[in-house]
Amino acid sequence: MEAVVEATELEKTYGETVALSGATLTIERGEVFALIGPNGAGKTTLVRALTGTTDPDAGEARILGDAPRAVDRDRLGVLPQDFSPPDRLTARELLDYYAGLYDDARDPADVLADVGLVDSADTWYEDLSGGQQRRACVGATLVNDPDLLFLDEPTTGIDPAGRRTVWRLIEELAAGGTTVVLTTHDMAEAERLADRVGLLADGSLVAQGTPEALIAEHGGSSRLTIDTDAEPAAFDDLEYPVDQAADRGRNRDAGVVVREIDPEAIGIVVDYLEANDLAYTGLSWAEPDLETVYLELADATERERTGRLDNGDATADADRPRAGETA
Numbered sequence: 001m002e003a004v005v006e007a008t009e010l011e012k013t014y015g016e017t018v019a020l021s022g023a024t025l026t027i028e029r030g031e032v033f034a035l036i037g038p039n040g041a042g043k044t045t046l047v048r049a050l051t052g053t054t055d056p057d058a059g060e061a062r063i064l065g066d067a068p069r070a071v072d073r074d075r076l077g078v079l080p081q082d083f084s085p086p087d088r089l090t091a092r093e094l095l096d097y098y099a100g101l102y103d104d105a106r107d108p109a110d111v112l113a114d115v116g117l118v119d120s121a122d123t124w125y126e127d128l129s130g131g132q133q134r135r136a137c138v139g140a141t142l143v144n145d146p147d148l149l150f151l152d153e154p155t156t157g158i159d160p161a162g163r164r165t166v167w168r169l170i171e172e173l174a175a176g177g178t179t180v181v182l183t184t185h186d187m188a189e190a191e192r193l194a195d196r197v198g199l200l201a202d203g204s205l206v207a208q209g210t211p212e213a214l215i216a217e218h219g220g221s222s223r224l225t226i227d228t229d230a231e232p233a234a235f236d237d238l239e240y241p242v243d244q245a246a247d248r249g250r251n252r253d254a255g256v257v258v259r260e261i262d263p264e265a266i267g268i269v270v271d272y273l274e275a276n277d278l279a280y281t282g283l284s285w286a287e288p289d290l291e292t293v294y295l296e297l298a299d300a301t302e303r304e305r306t307g308r309l310d311n312g313d314a315t316a317d318a319d320r321p322r323a324g325e326t327a
């Protein structure tokens with residue numbers, strides 16, 4: 001396999017703030033790699049170090065076999081988080097403008113179609129909706145048909161249908177051999193798109209792997225959440241471990257979580273609730289997902305950093321069931 005992105009022990013501090021602390025990763029050609037992590041974890045700084053818009057204090061970054069600043073710009077597409085093109089250009093003019101920067105650019109009309117903006121092609125950028133603006137920005141990174149594409153939060157502010165347009169586009173690009181590095185706070189996006197995910201916390205990549213491997217290693221067991229005001233102690237005679245659910249927000253019963261339970265065994269819990277006169281308003285079963293992993297690992301890093309004691313229920317914050325899995 002050909003390494004297209006290589007970061008070795010990257011360090012970057014801003015005054016007292018450590019933005020990168022020994023970040024090391026390798027991304028192969030054609031991979032979609034998702035960088036996830038809490039606000040301030042260092043994702044943007046890592047992308048900037050890899051694209052040559054910031055110099056690390058130590059360590060080495062190489063992309064497409066070269067130092068980031070030495071790479072042929074025709075081969076690279078970069079969508080920064082805060083990219084804001086001129087307002088008084090239409091979507092079409094914007095892509096024409098960016099296409100004009102390259103000798104061998106794609107037809108901007110094709111790019112407009114790719115990002116789903118044909119109907120808004122003649123609308124000024126400032127009059128596009130936030131999501132349409134973001135799609136136009138994604139388009140601007142595609143005019144040179146890059147081999148390596150960095151997308152910093154590409155779908156932030158885009159509605160669900162538009163998000164799927166961008167997801168399909170990223171999948172097509174990757175199928176065609178483009179290497180894509182994206183940062184996202186959307187775990188469904190990372191789980192759907194990424195061949196591998198890197199979780200950045202406090203400037204270090206604390207976990208890397210396929211979504212499936214990360215979920216298997218860090219996701220814990222499947223769980224059944226019961227909407228009930230009953231205490232976990234009321235379930236002492238149930239054959240499964242039961243904990244209090246994390247804060248479930250307004251308008252929800254407090255809730256308890258039954259762990260290590262397969263869906264076929266939900267009937268046992270229902271029988272138990274009824275035999276013990278325990279009132280409940282709903283049950284939802286969920287497999288661990290990338291969000292579970294994220295919360296577990298980000299929380300573990302936070303505990304380590306602050307010296308906060310583990311209460312023995314490290315996954316308690318991760319009890320939200322996945323949509324569509326309500327029993």
Ligand SMILES: Nc1ncnc2c1ncn2[C@@H]1O[C@H](COP(=O)(O)OP(=O)(O)OP(=O)(O)O)[C@@H](O)[C@H]1O
Binds near residue numbers: 039042043
């Ligand atoms: N130019 C800068 N000057 C000073 N501090 C900076 C600068 N860039 C980043 N930082 C700090 O470095 C840390 C990492 O920031 P970074 O933007 O890389 O995080 P992030 O993971 O991308 O966050 P988010 O998810 O909020 O976008 C933060 O504490 C941030 O305040």
